[in-house]
Amino acid sequence: MSQFLLVESAEPSTDVAGVSFHALSDELLLRAAFHNFGTPFVWSLTDESDSIDSMSDAAKDAIAAGVELQDTLLGQLLLEQIELGRNFCLFWGDDFQNLPILRNSDELMAIISEQLHSDGAWNWEIYALWKGPEADSA
Numbered sequence: 001m002s003q004f005l006l007v008e009s010a011e012p013s014t015d016v017a018g019v020s021f022h023a024l025s026d027e028l029l030l031r032a033a034f035h036n037f038g039t040p041f042v043w044s045l046t047d048e049s050d051s052i053d054s055m056s057d058a059a060k061d062a063i064a065a066g067v068e069l070q071d072t073l074l075g076q077l078l079l080e081q082i083e084l085g086r087n088f089c090l091f092w093g094d095d096f097q098n099l100p101i102l103r104n105s106d107e108l109m110a111i112i113s114e115q116l117h118s119d120g121a122w123n124w125e126i127y128a129l130w131k132g133p134e135a136d137s138a
Helices: 027-036 053-064 073-083 105-116
Strands: 003-008 020-023 042-046 088-092 128-130
Touching: 003 027, 027 088, 053 073, 053 105, 073 105, 073 128, 105 128
Parallel strands: none
Antiparallel strands: 003 042, 003 088, 020 042, 088 128
16 A cells, blocks of 8 residues: 555646656546546656655654654645645545545644654554645635
8 A cells, every 4th residue: 555645736846856746547546536626637746656655754754753744855745735726635545535624734734744653653644635725716
């Protein structure tokens, strides 16, 4: 199972090193995109692990060492998407329904940090659906 990050955007780009955008071809990711966004302009963001597993593991280790999520590559990537006005969702495996909907970046950072903080457990999962303010009027 893997950790996924799907981003709604007509123009896929990022300044975060080691991250790339991919068109959705996997049936699971297509279902997740339709369920959470209902639009064809959704991309999967990946690191070298073909998901965001490596980036999430690094963030988990950094948080355990006392680093704030926003100071990790994962945190920077999420904040970049917010600044660009992009909606996104984070989910584990095939569990992309009933994600907690967040519209405040401080709350997002807090819930993701809490999900990554595992007290040494090897199993952790990130779940969140970011909907920017303009999504309310859509």
